[in-house]
Amino acid sequence: MRIDAAQRGKGLILIFILGLSVLSPAFGRAGVQEASTFTSPLLAILPASDVWRASEPPRQFLPETLFEYINGAAESYISYDFQELIVAQYEKKDVPSATLTLEVYDLGEPRNAFGIYGSERYPESRFIPVGAQGYYEDGSLNFLAGRYYVKMMGYDCGPDAEKLLTAVALDVAGRIQDNVGFPAELAAFPREGLVANSERFILRNFQGLAFLRNGFQAGYRLDGLEFECFIVESKDEAAAEAAARQYLDHFRAAGSAVEAKADGWEFQDRYMKNVFVGRRGRYLYGVSRIPEGRQDTGRAYLGKLRSGLGGPQGSAATGGER
Structure with a gap:
């Protein structure tokens, strides 16, 4: 069957119209x-x-x-x-x-x-x-x-x-129906010195460690000092205690001398400088990148973190070294 030019033209017009209906909904x-x-x-x-x-x-x-x-x-x-x-x-x-x-x-x-x-x-x-x-x-x-x-x-x-x-x-x-705000854990970070919008959440391999998940961190600038605070959430208190033990063991194995304090632990690391760590409930928390001579700032912010997570100032986070 032969198709004349007029019929071909009508067919092309129809194809063009159908194409527009798909490409421009x-x-x-x-x-x-x-x-x-x-x-x-x-x-x-x-x-x-x-x-x-x-x-x-x-x-x-x-x-x-x-x-x-x-x-x-x-x-x-x-x-x-x-x-x-x-x-x-x-x-x-x-x-x-x-x-x-x-x-x-x-x-x-x-x-x-x-x-x-x-x-x-x-x-x-x-x-x-x-x-x-x-x-x-x-x-x-x-x-x-x-x-x-x-x-x-x-x-x-x-x-x-x-x-x-x-x-x-x-x-x-x-x-969007579930238009919630930022994670609640961010409210635990101390406000003084906090670099606005520096807060982050790392789901896996927090601080490059495969055994740490659900980590929050924030940057600080205070009196010429730059450092970080962090919070790591575990499913329950027992898991947080195990995470704290593994965390400290990791740095001991790397050569750090971990010192137990009433409110947690302190140690030095080649990359993170002076580090201060505590545990409260299902949270492991800490302060890192504190240079030598400014340890008091690290201890003060460890206390602020503990308070932000619901722990009274000066209370023991876990009760010593493990």
Whole structure:
């Protein structure tokens, strides 16, 4: 059967129209789901707007495929128990050359999301009130909200880039149900001398030690001194006691002379300088990088940490060396 030119033209027009319906679905939830070849609760987080439209269907990446999207950084995300990533691409309706890439990372738990977020922010970043916290920098806006870490990159958005991205970020943050704040453990860090936004959470291999998990740390500057405080959470008191024993044994094996004190232990390390350690309940905590001659500061901050974790000032953390 022969197909004349008119029929071919109609067929091409029909294919073109169908293609547009797939590549440019409505920005909102329904259009995205219709265009997708997968199902995911993260699709409900994608925003709705009169300003943007989807330029292609969203894509899904799981732990086994994440390297296909962020090859160099995939290991860092997976180390925080990464669950799923949705990537959505948009173009501005009135200026199609202005585009937006939206990435929603599901880390399974809020503290894991804080962990990867904290590893990518800088204390000097310009922070904005989106979700638990966000920051904007050169056409990019990243924020933390519950178990999700959301990253946005705008291209050719002009002088209104921050305003445009912030509007989308607020929409996405408003769709996240478990939009909790920072981990509660951060409140235990002493306020005096704390470097704002230096707090971090390391899920595995805290301080490079395979037996330490769930570690929090924060940087301090005080009277020309720079040092760190840390808190390591265990599942219960017995596990914390075992972690403390293993921690001290590790440094003894490395040549450190561990000295037992009424409120914990003290020792010197080649890299962490003077270190002060205590245990309270299911927490191991400490102060590190204290130079010689400033030990009183280390002891004072060990007491502040103990108080922040609920222990009375001056009480014994564990009752001596093990």
